[in-house]
Amino acid sequence: MKERRPSGPPACRAMDNPGYARFFAEIADLLEIRGENPFRIRAYRNAARTLETLAEPVDELASRGEQALVALPGIGRDLARKIRELARTGRLEFLERLKAEIPPTLVELLEVPGLGPRRVRKLWQEAGVVSLDDLEAALAEGRLAGLEGFGPTLIAKIARGLAERREQAGRVRLDAADRAAETIVRQLAGRRRGLRLVVAGSLRRRRETVHDLDLLATGCTRGLIERFVALDGVRETLAAGGSRASVRLASGLQVDLRVVPEESFGAALQYFTGSKEHGIALRRRARERGLRLNEYGLFDGERRIAGAREDDVYAALDLPPIPPELRENRGEIEAAEQGRLPALVSLDDIRGDLQMHTTWSDGRDTIEAMACAARERGYEYIAITDHGPTVRVAGGLDAARLARQIEEIDAINERIEGLRVLKGIETDILEDGTLDLPDDVLAKLDYVLATVHTRLALSRREMTRRIVRALRHPRVSALGHPTGRLIGRRPPYEVDFDEIVRAAAGEGKLLEIDGHPERLDLDDHHARRAAEAGVPIVISTDAHAAADLALMRYGVDQARRAWLTPDHVANARPLGRFLALLRR
DNA sequence: GCCGTTTTCGGCCCGACTGTTTTCAGTCG
Numbered sequence: 001m002k003e004r005r006p007s008g009p010p011a012c013r014a015m016d017n018p019g020y021a022r023f024f025a026e027i028a029d030l031l032e033i034r035g036e037n038p039f040r041i042r043a044y045r046n047a048a049r050t051l052e053t054l055a056e057p058v059d060e061l062a063s064r065g066e067q068a069l070v071a072l073p074g075i076g077r078d079l080a081r082k083i084r085e086l087a088r089t090g091r092l093e094f095l096e097r098l099k100a101e102i103p104p105t106l107v108e109l110l111e112v113p114g115l116g117p118r119r120v121r122k123l124w125q126e127a128g129v130v131s132l133d134d135l136e137a138a139l140a141e142g143r144l145a146g147l148e149g150f151g152p153t154l155i156a157k158i159a160r161g162l163a164e165r166r167e168q169a170g171r172v173r174l175d176a177a178d179r180a181a182e183t184i185v186r187q188l189a190g191r192r193r194g195l196r197l198v199v200a201g202s203l204r205r206r207r208e209t210v211h212d213l214d215l216l217a218t219g220c221t222r223g224l225i226e227r228f229v230a231l232d233g234v235r236e237t238l239a240a241g242g243s244r245a246s247v248r249l250a251s252g253l254q255v256d257l258r259v260v261p262e263e264s265f266g267a268a269l270q271y272f273t274g275s276k277e278h279g280i281a282l283r284r285r286a287r288e289r290g291l292r293l294n295e296y297g298l299f300d301g302e303r304r305i306a307g308a309r310e311d312d313v314y315a316a317l318d319l320p321p322i323p324p325e326l327r328e329n330r331g332e333i334e335a336a337e338q339g340r341l342p343a344l345v346s347l348d349d350i351r352g353d354l355q356m357h358t359t360w361s362d363g364r365d366t367i368e369a370m371a372c373a374a375r376e377r378g379y380e381y382i383a384i385t386d387h388g389p390t391v392r393v394a395g396g397l398d399a400a401r402l403a404r405q406i407e408e409i410d411a412i413n414e415r416i417e418g419l420r421v422l423k424g425i426e427t428d429i430l431e432d433g434t435l436d437l438p439d440d441v442l443a444k445l446d447y448v449l450a451t452v453h454t455r456l457a458l459s460r461r462e463m464t465r466r467i468v469r470a471l472r473h474p475r476v477s478a479l480g481h482p483t484g485r486l487i488g489r490r491p492p493y494e495v496d497f498d499e500i501v502r503a504a505a506g507e508g509k510l511l512e513i514d515g516h517p518e519r520l521d522l523d524d525h526h527a528r529r530a531a532e533a534g535v536p537i538v539i540s541t542d543a544h545a546a547a548d549l550a551l552m553r554y555g556v557d558q559a560r561r562a563w564l565t566p567d568h569v570a571n572a573r574p575l576g577r578f579l580a581l582l583r584r
Numbered sequence: 585g586c587c588g589t590t591t592t593c594g595g596c597c598c599g600a601c602t603g604t605t606t607t608c609a610g611t612c613g
Binding site for chain 1: 586595597611
């Protein structure tokens with residue numbers, strides 16, 4: 001579970017919170033290579049995380065003075081000063097000095113499996129390797145062979161790791177990880193009684209992408225590790241011992257399996273679900289109580305006082321169970337302690353789906369088929385949101401075709417029982433912030449979802465103005481996939497998200513979590529910030545076929561990671577209250 | 585670098601596995 005490293009700091013000012021975070025993460029990486037005190041390194045990493053997930057813009061907090069920053073957890077006087085320096089100048093003297101001392105490209109070497117800070121430093125100082133390219137050349141020329149501590153097996157492992165890194169066999173989408181995990185669990189545990197095999201790790205926390213799969217087994221586990229490493233689809237065994245094994249699948253995905261005794265199962269599930277930071281905070285809490293927490297249980301001296309069930313571990317630390325989606329050390333332990341854990345939204349709370357496409361544009365099923373599928377899922381309402389005319393390749397609707405679609409929806413609403421089909425559109429926000437259909441046409445619709453599909457490379461200021469103008473349009477109900485990213489394929493466009501949130505809050509508009517696993521946009525950080533600012537969130541699937549309505553779970557996963565309760569979610573309301581929200 | 589109803593100094597989470605070694609450092613999660 002090697003964590004993703006943010007790329008280097010951006011050059012320009014007007015920084016968002018992740019921008020601040022990247023500076024401190026880079027300091028941590030460089031200090032690690034320098035061989036600094038690990039706790040000092042952790043202080044920088046914690047600061048990076050704190051800043052990244054802060055609801056309020058760091059810019060604003062910094063302008064209020066040092067005291068406002070010191071009040072944050074893990075931020076003391078030194079870090080507060082550095083944050084203010086960054087806010088004032090856009091630079092950090094300390095980081096510049098570090099980069100003069102340590103080649104910053106060394107950081108990329110840390111991502112190669114088998115290379116940690118010590119070996120990276122040795123490669124740099126004793127072999128002159130400072131980048132992935134250098135490493136590749138040194139391997140090709142056999143220059144690592146003389147290095148103390150670099151035996152033939154390790155060198156081969158590094159060569160493999162480098163190749164992996166090159167082919168980006170890195171993180172996979174949540175839906176692909178789900179499928180891979182289901183296949184393995186079925187193969188290993190399908191017909192075996194008495195064997196418990198469950199998913200832990202970031203997949204259980206429902207992160208938008210996962211780096212590897214963590215599986216946990218207990219019960220009748222004899223021969224399990226041998227069968228695991230021999231599974232179809234295993235390309236390579238990375239490690240195999242008595243209680244754990246790691247393999248790489250042909251797809252490049254790493255899978256770790258741990259076998260634990262039943263009396264430790266809950267503690268192990270807690271431990272291997274993570275996140276690492278949540279675990280550290282929990283073990284500190286144990287230590288404060290004179291206890292010791294590890295994957296085998298919670299111990300008072302030699303005596304195990306909890307371990308078989310995960311909830312018992314939390315209870316023994318005076319905490320209610322904490323949902324896996326919240327376990328990122330973003331305040332969940334404090335909230336749990338104070339009895340303020342949110343009652344998270346669940347799939348059962350969802351009463352409608354507000355973005356879907358049909359055969360009228362680029363969808364594969366008819367309106368009626370979508371409606372029937374939605375009713376089978378127990379929904380009260382859906383909105384049909386085919387594309388407007390701008391998205392020509394998708395067969396977008398012009399005013400005349402939209403008028404005909406409206407007639408068809410009216411007819412379907414006459415026929416169908418127990419479900420209301422709302423008339424909607426996914427209208428494009430043009431470069432100047434106007435929409436691609438006239439107002440009198442939009443006025444005939446129940447739900448207007450405005451989205452950006454073109455001209456993604458505008459400046460941050462232009463994109464912000466464009467979207468804010470659309471949000472101010474009286475006919476617009478919601479902003480769809482608000483940052484435009486495609487996971488693993490396209491980064492979000494440049495936009496001042498806090499400004500978008502303010503506009504949505506001021507205009508009474510909804511922001512969407514597009515739950516398609518390719519988008520998950522808003523992401524969990526953004527959705528949490530929007531909800532905290534009082535903006536209602538609508539979770540939709542962007543379905544292009546009836547079967548896609550099942551993707552709602554992925555949107556709900558991210559909503560849960562964003563701490564959302566049913567009150568935050570517009571489409572957790574019954575139809576009347578949902579429509580009332582649009583009209584306010 | 586942070587933090588403090590034990591503390592302003594001395595702590596800071598914990599264990600398995602690997603590879604290169606003769607007793608353990610480094611990596612990983």
